[in-house]
Amino acid sequence: MYNSIIIENFSNPCHSGKVTSPDFSIELGNPVCGDKIIVQGVISDDRVITESRFQAWGCATTIATANIFCGYLLNRCLDAIRGIKTEKINELLGELEPSQYHCLEMLRELFQKAGEISSDKQYN
Amino acid sequence: MYNSIIIENFSNPCHSGKVTSPDFSIELGNPVCGDKIIVQGVISDDRVITESRFQAWGCATTIATANIFCGYLLNRCLDAIRGIKTEKINELLGELEPSQYHCLEMLRELFQKAGEISSDKQYN
Amino acid sequence: MTYFNGYFDYNSTTPMSDGVIKELEKAFTLFANPSSSSKQGRECKNIINLARKYTADLIGAEPEEIIFTSGGSESNNFAVKNRLLKSIQQPGTIIVSTIEHSSILSIVDYFKKEFGFSVKRISPSRKGFIETNTILKALTPDTRLITIMMANNELGNIQPIYEIAEIAAANNIFFHVDGVQAVGKIPVDVRLLKVDSLSISAHKFYGPKGVGALYLRNSKNVHPLIHGGGQEKGIRGGTENLMGIIGMGQAALEAKESLSKWQAHFTQLRSAFCKQLFEKIPDAELNGPDDGKDCLLNTLNLYIPRIRAEALSALLEHKHHCIISLGAACSNNKVLNLSHVLKAIGLSEEKIKGSFRISFGQYTRMDDVRKLVEAIYQSYQVLMSVSG
Amino acid sequence: MTYFNGYFDYNSTTPMSDGVIKELEKAFTLFANPSSSSKQGRECKNIINLARKYTADLIGAEPEEIIFTSGGSESNNFAVKNRLLKSIQQPGTIIVSTIEHSSILSIVDYFKKEFGFSVKRISPSRKGFIETNTILKALTPDTRLITIMMANNELGNIQPIYEIAEIAAANNIFFHVDGVQAVGKIPVDVRLLKVDSLSISAHKFYGPKGVGALYLRNSKNVHPLIHGGGQEKGIRGGTENLMGIIGMGQAALEAKESLSKWQAHFTQLRSAFCKQLFEKIPDAELNGPDDGKDCLLNTLNLYIPRIRAEALSALLEHKHHCIISLGAACSNNKVLNLSHVLKAIGLSEEKIKGSFRISFGQYTRMDDVRKLVEAIYQSYQVLMSVSG
Ligand SMILES: Cc1ncc(COP(=O)(O)O)c(C=O)c1O
Numbered sequence A, B: 001m002y003n004s005i006i007i008e009n010f011s012n013p014c015h016s017g018k019v020t021s022p023d024f025s026i027e028l029g030n031p032v033c034g035d036k037i038i039v040q041g042v043i044s045d046d047r048v049i050t051e052s053r054f055q056a057w058g059c060a061t062t063i064a065t066a067n068i069f070c071g072y073l074l075n076r077c078l079d080a081i082r083g084i085k086t087e088k089i090n091e092l093l094g095e096l097e098p099s100q101y102h103c104l105e106m107l108r109e110l111f112q113k114a115g116e117i118s119s120d121k122q123y124n
Numbered sequence C, D: 001m002t003y004f005n006g007y008f009d010y011n012s013t014t015p016m017s018d019g020v021i022k023e024l025e026k027a028f029t030l031f032a033n034p035s036s037s038s039k040q041g042r043e044c045k046n047i048i049n050l051a052r053k054y055t056a057d058l059i060g061a062e063p064e065e066i067i068f069t070s071g072g073s074e075s076n077n078f079a080v081k082n083r084l085l086k087s088i089q090q091p092g093t094i095i096v097s098t099i100e101h102s103s104i105l106s107i108v109d110y111f112k113k114e115f116g117f118s119v120k121r122i123s124p125s126r127k128g129f130i131e132t133n134t135i136l137k138a139l140t141p142d143t144r145l146i147t148i149m150m151a152n153n154e155l156g157n158i159q160p161i162y163e164i165a166e167i168a169a170a171n172n173i174f175f176h177v178d179g180v181q182a183v184g185k186i187p188v189d190v191r192l193l194k195v196d197s198l199s200i201s202a203h204k205f206y207g208p209k210g211v212g213a214l215y216l217r218n219s220k221n222v223h224p225l226i227h228g229g230g231q232e233k234g235i236r237g238g239t240e241n242l243m244g245i246i247g248m249g250q251a252a253l254e255a256k257e258s259l260s261k262w263q264a265h266f267t268q269l270r271s272a273f274c275k276q277l278f279e280k281i282p283d284a285e286l287n288g289p290d291d292g293k294d295c296l297l298n299t300l301n302l303y304i305p306r307i308r309a310e311a312l313s314a315l316l317e318h319k320h321h322c323i324i325s326l327g328a329a330c331s332n333n334k335v336l337n338l339s340h341v342l343k344a345i346g347l348s349e350e351k352i353k354g355s356f357r358i359s360f361g362q363y364t365r366m367d368d369v370r371k372l373v374e375a376i377y378q379s380y381q382v383l384m385s386v387s388g
C-alpha cells in the first residue's frame, strides 16, 4: 500500500509544526478529498531556506508528502528549488499506487508555489 | 456401501457351482435389473438338504444373497426352511441400503420357492 | 498463537483456530470423491455429514437444512436468486435495508435492473437499527422477498430479526437473513427464528475462507445457483470442498462450545477499551449503538474528530503493528471508499473520514486492548500535532 | 505416498501432491483478508495473484483472464449463465453435446425449461467423438452458445475443440469449453484455441477440491454468478478461498512442469495394461477410442462380456483393494445409474452394465497396473464361475 519512503515520512513527520516568524507561507488544498497542507519557512540572507515546517490535515500520504517537501526545502537555496527537474520531483515520493497519484500532484504544486516565493525577503 | 455380511459372501462365494444330479432347482430373475439366480440342491431321504449350489449373474449383492441362501439351506431340514420366520430372513443379509432392498425381495422369493419344494424326492 | 497480536479486524476475517488447523492436517490424505461409492468415498461423505451436523447444531437447524457453499457471498446470492427466479415472470417488490453487505445489495440491484423488480430500501436509524415499523410500512401485496442482515459488519448492530420474521411469516413473504456476522458471535436458533434462509461463512468464526453454508428451510423446487452432479441434495453442484467443509464443521463445533465464553470475553474487552479510550480522547464518539446494547460486543465503530481515520490506521499499522478497518474490507477494492453503512446512518463525509472499526476476537487479550488504546492515543497526538 | 495404491479413479478426483500439501501447511497462518489494505492483506492478495499466474500459465492465458471459482461446476455454470442471461430477452439456440458433464447438461436444461431456449443436442460417434460437421449442421442464425467439453471424463475422448472453435468464431458464436478433464492431462493453450471461456478444476490435477477457475477471454459486461464485494475484478464475489487458491496455483505449476513426463508415463501404463488385459481376457472391449488416439492416455473405458461391472468393482475393492469407476462418480448419487455417456455412444443396457472406467494418475506405477490386471482377471474368473 505505502512504499517505504512514505511510511518513514508519515510515521516520523519530523518537519511538522509552525515557524515563529515565517518568511513565506504556502497553502494547498485538495477540494476533492479535503486534504490541506500549510508550509512555512525562513529564508536566510543568502537565499537559503534555513527553517521549514508544515501543518497537514489529510491522509497518510499527504502527511508524508508535506514532510518530504519540507525536508527537501531545508538548507537548499531558493534557486535550486526553483530549478528542480520534474523527474527529481517524481522520485521524491517513491513508487506510488494509482490511488496515491494525487499526492504527486500536490507535491508538484508545492514546488511550483515554492518557485514563486519572492527572492526578496518578505517581512510579515 | 456393502455391509460386512454382504462383502464376506460376494468375496468368497463358496457355494457357487452346479450340482450333478439335483433334487430341486429354483430359478429367479429380476426383470428390472436383469439379475438372475439359479439354486440347485440335493435332498437326503430324511428331508435334509445335503448339497446346495448356486449360479448367479448380477450385482455383488445378488451374488451374496445367493451364497447366503445356499449356506442357509445346507444341512437344514426342508421343514425348517419352510417354517423360517420373516424376521429371520430379514436378518440374513444384515443392514441394507435402500438401493439394495431388491436383494431382500429376492431372498424372500427364494425362501418362498424353497418352501414349495415337494417333500417327495424328484428324480429328474 | 502470536502471529495475530495487534489484529483488531476480526469482523473482516479470522485466523483459523488450532483445532481447525489440526483437522485440516488430518484431512490432507483424505482424497476420495465424496460422491464415489467406494469405502473411502463413503468415509468422506460421512465426514462431510458430520461437519453438516456441527454446522446445523450451531444454528439449531437440522442437518438436511444445511447446504454447503463457497462462502457468505454465494449463500446470499443463492438465497436471493432462488427466491426471485421463482417469480421472474411476475417481478414484484424486494424489501432490503440500505446497510446490507455488498453481496446482497448488488444482487438485488441486478434483479431490479435486469428483470424489472422494484426495490424498497429501508434506512436504518441514526444508530444503525432497522425498525420493524419501517418494514411494516414498506410491505406491498407484491413483495417477493425481505432480506435483512442479522448483525451489521461495520456497526455491529443486531437487528430485530425475530420481529421482522414474524411480519414476513404473517404476510407469507420469503425472508432471507444474512447471518454471516452474527453466527459465531451471538446465539442463533432457527427453531425460534422463522426465517426461510440464513447465510453463514466459516472464515468469520475461525474456519477457512471460501466455505460457507446456506440454511434453507424448504429445499423443494429450488433454483440452484450451481447446477450439477447431484451433490448437496441436488441443489448445489460441484465436488465438495472437502477440506473447507471439514474446517467449517470443526469451527462450528468450537463456536457452539465457546460462544458464551467469547461473549463474556468481549464484554470485558469492550468495557475496558471504552473506559480507557474515552478517558484519553473524550470527544471520540461511538457510531454504533451507545452502550453496546443490541450490538455485537466485539465490534466498535468510532469517530475521532479532527483526524483522518486513514492516517490513524496507517500510523497504527506501521508504527504500532495494529490492524483496524476503515469500513468493510471489501470496499477497499473500489476507488471511492466512503462506507455505505456510515452514509446510511447519516454521517457527514467529514465524520466518515474520521471513522474506523475495531473488532475483537477470541485471541484478543486485555493487554492487546491496552496497547491498542495507547497506540491510538499516541497516533492521535501525532496527527493533532501535525495538523497544528 | 502409499495411501492411494490401488487407486485407479484419478478422473474422479486426485490426491493432493506433496508440493500442494506443503504449500497448504505454509498457508495455515496466512489469514488476512486479501481485500484488506493492510500489509498482510496485500501479501495474501499477492499470493493469490501468483497462483493466478501459475494457473494462467498452465493454459497459456493472461492472469487477467483467470477468475477463481469454487470448482469446475461453478465455472461451467458461470460461463453458461453469463452468456445466456445476456440474451434472456431473445432466447435462441444452445448447441451442446449429449456427453457433457451434468453441470453443463443441467444448466442448459434449466435455460430451456425456464427461459424458452431451444437446445440442439449433438450425439457423438460410436467411439465418442463429436464430429465437426454435426456442429456445422446444427448451426442456426439464433445460436447463442456452443458448449463442448475438451475431453470426456468417462471415455477420455479428446474432442476437435480447435476446429469447433474456428466454426464458432467464424459465426460469431460464444464458445464455452469444459476443460476440467483435459487441463493437467494434455497441453491446453488458449492463445491458439479461440474459445471464449474454459473451465478448470484443481482437484483433477492434484490440487484441493472445491476450487477451480474460469478462463474468460472478455470480462466486460459480465453477469456474475456470485455478485459481491468486488473480488475477482468485480465479477465473482466472496472472500477468496485462500488455501484452495494457493493449492491450485501450486498444482498448476507442477502440472505445467510435469505434463510431458506424465503423458509419457500414461503411454507406458496404458500399453502395458492393454497388452496384459487383452491377453487374459481377449473378448474385453475398449468403449473409447481404439488405440488411444485423440484420447486421454490415462483413461480406459472397458466392457467385459458376461459379467456385471458392479460386481467386478465390488470384488476389486473388497478383495484386492483396487478402486475403479462405473461411470462418472457423480452419477452414483442417483438411483438409476446408467451412464448417459455410454448410452450416448449407443451401448446397450447390457453392455453398459458390463462397462467400467480405469483412470491412471501420476502416482500409478507399472507394478500397480500389473496387480490391477491380475485382480481384474481373478475377479472375472470368480464371476464367470459363479455364473456357471
Ligand atoms: C468434465 C467435467 N466437468 C466438470 C466437472 C465438475 O468439476 P467439479 O467437481 O470441480 O465441480 C467434472 C468433474 O467432476 C468433470 O469431469
Ligand SMILES: Cc1ncc(COP(=O)(O)O)c(C=O)c1O
Pocket: C070, C071, C072, C073, C074, C076, C101, C103, C149, C151, C152, C153, C178, C180, C181, C201, C202, C203, C210, C211, C212, C330, D237, D238, D239
Ligand atoms: C454481513 C456479511 N455478509 C456477507 C459477507 C460475505 O461473506 P464471504 O466473505 O464468505 O463471501 C460478509 C463478509 O465478507 C459480511 O460481513
